[in-house]
Amino acid sequence: MPKVVFIERDGNQKEVEAPVGLSLLEIAHRNDVDIEGACEGSLACSTCHVIIDDKWFKRLSEPSEDEEDMLDLAFDLQRTSRLGCQIVMTEELDGLTVRLPGDTRNMLLE
Numbered sequence: 001m002p003k004v005v006f007i008e009r010d011g012n013q014k015e016v017e018a019p020v021g022l023s024l025l026e027i028a029h030r031n032d033v034d035i036e037g038a039c040e041g042s043l044a045c046s047t048c049h050v051i052i053d054d055k056w057f058k059r060l061s062e063p064s065e066d067e068e069d070m071l072d073l074a075f076d077l078q079r080t081s082r083l084g085c086q087i088v089m090t091e092e093l094d095g096l097t098v099r100l101p102g103d104t105r106n107m108l109l110e
């Protein structure tokens with residue numbers, strides 16, 4: 001079974017099982033990872049925003065135009081930002097590492 005590593009807002013790394021065919025959003029929900037996903041994957045929000053680890057970003061398929069439009073509205077947008085509901089797990093993505101947005105900004109406020 002492939003694995004995904006979520007880096008949570010407090011820096012905690014959570015490695016979880018990631019069944020092929022499930023989206024990152026679904027995997028997060030199954031494992032109590034705090035990604036909202038308000039529209040449940042219908043590309044109508046940006047609350048499933050995740051930041052992909054640099055070395056993995058290139059291996060993902062290109063985002064659709066709709067995804068890019070939604071991403072523009074996301075909080076803490078980064079160069080490697082994607083919407084978690086649009087990334088579907090495959091065997092090749094075993095070890096995929098993604099960070100939840102928000103921690104950088106919190107750090108700056110401290």
Ligand code: FES
Pocket residue numbers: 025036037038039040041042043044045046047048070083084085086
């Ligand atoms: S859950 Fe709304 S766009 Fe992904």
